[in-house]
Amino acid sequence: MYEGIIPKTNVKSKEAGYIADCLDYEKYIRKYYNKNGLAPLPDPISIKGIGIKKWISMVNTNKPWDHKKKIQEKFGMIAVKDRPFLGKNKQLKFSQLSYHKYQYHDYFLDVWSNIHYGFVGRYCGFSEKTLLTGSDFQQAVANIKNANFKGGDDQADKITMQLGMDLYTRYKDKIEKLTYQIILDELEKLDTIGQSRLLHKCFDTSKMGVTVL
Secondary structure (H helix, E strand, O other): OOHHHOHHHHOOOHHHHHHHHHHOHHHHHHHHOOOOOOOOOOOHHHHHHHHHHHHHHHHOOOOOOOOHHHHHHHHHHHOOOOEEEEOHHHOEEEEOOOEEEEOOEEEEOHHHHHHHHHHHHHHHOOOHHHHHHHHHHHHHHHHHHOOOOOOOOOHHHHHHHHHHHHHHHHHOOOHHHOOHHHHHHHHHHOOOOHHHEEEOOOOOOOOOOOOOO
C-alpha cells in the first residue's frame, strides 16, 4: 500500500516537524533562534504564519499531501471500473480510477487524504476547529473557481477528517501502533459517508440502476 497515505508516515517527516515547531513559539526559539542573542527575537505571529503557509503548501490541491493523483497512478489497475456515482448536481457519472473495494464497499480516494489531513494536522498543533474551518474555506474557494457556489466541504469530507483527528487523539502516544487495518476498520464502522463509501457495485441492486454481476 502507498506509504504516504498513512498518517504515521508523515508525522515523522521534516515538513511536519517544521510546521509543529512554527506553531510552538518557545520550541521554535529553542531550536532555530541564533543562540548568541545578537539578533532580535522573531515575532510569534510571523513564525506561526510561516508554519501555516508551509502547511498549506503541503495539503493544498495537487500538493504533496493531496494523494488523489498518486493513488490513481499507483492503484489504478485495481480500481473499481465503471463505478457509478452521483457527481455535482446529482448527475450520474462513472469512475475508472477513483474507487477501491474493501469488503462490501467501494471507497472514494478522498477519504485517505481527509484522514491524513485530520491526523497530521492535529500532530502539527492545529486545533480541530482550525483544521475544519481552514479546509472548508479552501474548498469553497476551489469550488467558486469551478463555478460551483454551493459552499465548502461536504459532510463526507468533514466526517473523514474528524475520523483522522479522533485517531490522533487515540494514538498520539502510540503512533506506531496505528495500522492500515485499524483505519479500514474505523471506516467500516462509520454510519454513512455519502458518495465516499458506496455498496460495491456487484451487490448494489437498489441505486442508480446497477445490475448484480
